[in-house]
Amino acid sequence: MADHYEVLGVERDASPEDIKKAYRRLARQLHPDVNPSPEAAEQFKLVTHAYDVLSDADQRRAYDMGGETGSPFGGAGFGGFSDIFDTFFGGGGGSRARARSRRERGQDALVRVTLDLADVVFGAHRDLEVDTAVLCETCQGSCCQPGTAPVTCDICHGTGHIQRTVRSLIGNVVTQQPCASCQGYGTTIPYPCATCQGQGRVRSRRTVSVDIPAGVETGLRLQLPGSGEVGPAGGPNGDLYLEVTVAPHDIFSRDGDDLLATLEISMPDAVLGTTTLIDALDGPVELELRAGVQSGDVLTIKGRGVSPLRGSGRGDLRIGVHVLTPSRLDAKERALIEEFARKSKAPEPQLAQFHQGLFARLRDRFRNG
Incomplete structure (x- = not known):
């Protein structure tokens, strides 16, 4: 007869937990459902018998004193089947899977x-x-x-599962499957x-x-x-x-926590300066234009932007200036402009850095200002 400690691969002073771990490891390798070879079946019998002896304190004591308890091929050799069940079917020898609840979490x-x-x-x-x-x-x-209530399933008796026992060369193998009558709920x-x-x-x-x-x-x-x-x-x-979509606005656009807009002003207002009221999203706000303001200048109104999603305060309202040049002049207006040009001694037109239009300049100013 092989030595039980050698069969399980443990030392003679191994703890009960070490013996149990060794048995489970070998059972996973040698069980006929996993390894159908005849050699594995014979080895599985020896492993099961060794575990039966060494997992029982009295039998282990008798074995250590030179005695032998039971046989791997006798009825006593299958006394450890509860651990086989625990290894392969997730429960102890007398345990069963619980009936599932009808109550489940709803979908998002x-x-x-x-x-x-x-x-x-x-x-x-x-x-x-x-x-x-x-x-x-x-x-x-x-x-x-x-006025009515669920009743206990008369097929599974409320467990939600049916146990089936199948005889094999190594003994009775017990499996569990959901009850077809109650779909595993335990009640109908x-x-x-x-x-x-x-x-x-x-x-x-x-x-x-x-x-x-x-x-x-x-x-x-x-x-x-x-x-x-x-x-x-x-x-x-x-x-x-809640998935958010923000509709485009006719006047304002958003840049982070800031709001952007373009203000069109006349050439006289650009030359002389003026004060105007801006219709912001939360009401009118006064904006002062200095004399000589240029197209592409960006003026900032503090605290009239977007409230941040996290944090306090508000962003700014940034206004890009666009000076409108008159395209139609009567004779008197033209004469005044010509007189102004002679007196102001305006410089001759000259090449400057290339820009992709006014709005490109405004965009760059918005980003850098």
């Missing part, structure tokens, strides 16, 4: 919303219509007709709710109130935990995701 939902630029600057409140699954008001998620519903057909939920349109923070931008998704679909059998709600 996605809603797209289009905002104006003013909503981005200051934040907005929206009441959104969402078409999702909601709790069935008739059965309140029980899935049963009112003899009288399903007529409103939801036994699902515990129905589809419906509902209103979700959302406070959208300032500073959002196109493509951003806001998460509203617990505002998605209710789960089967009244399970917890999933989440609602």
Whole structure:
């Protein structure tokens, strides 16, 4: 008879935990379901018998004193089958998988919303219509007709699984599979709710109130935990995701937390300077134009931009100046301009650095100013 310690590959002073680990490792290699060779089957019997002896304190003590307990081919040789079950089927000798719950978490939902630029600057409140699954008001998620309840499955007796025992050369092998009668729930519903057909939920349109923070931008998704679909059998709600699209504005554009705009002024205002009112998104604001302002100059109005998504304060409103040159003059206006040109001694036209138009210059000024 082979030495049990050598069969398991452990020292004679090995702890019970070391013996158990060694047995599990060998069982995974030699079990007939994994290794069908005759040699593996014979070795598996020896490993199982060695474990039966060494895992029992009294039998191990007797074996260490020179005695032998049982045989790998006798009835006692399969006393350790509970560990085989634990190794290959995830439970102890007397354990079973639990019945699964009908209640499950609901799916997440996605809603797209289009905002104006003013909503981005200051934040907005929206009441959104969402078409999702909601709790069935008739059965309140029980899935049963009112006055009835689920009953224990008479096939699996509430376990949700069926055990099957198959005889083999090494003994009885027990497997578990979901009960086909109750689909693994352990209960059946003899009288399903007529409103939801036994699902515990129905589809419906509902209103979700959302406070959208300032500073959002196109493509951003806001998460509203617990505002998605209710789960089967009244399970917890999933989440609602709000995907933002910001509509273009006729006048203003956004650059980070700043707002950009172009101000068209007359040539006399550019020469002499003036003060004007700018219609910002949150009301009029006074802007002073110095005398001699040039096309492409960028004027900044502090604190009239976008509120950041995280943090405090606001960005700036940056105004790019565009001086309008008159294209139609009457004789008197032309004479005045000519007189001005003679007295101002304006320089002759000359080449300067190439620019891709006024708006390219404004863009560069916006970025660098």
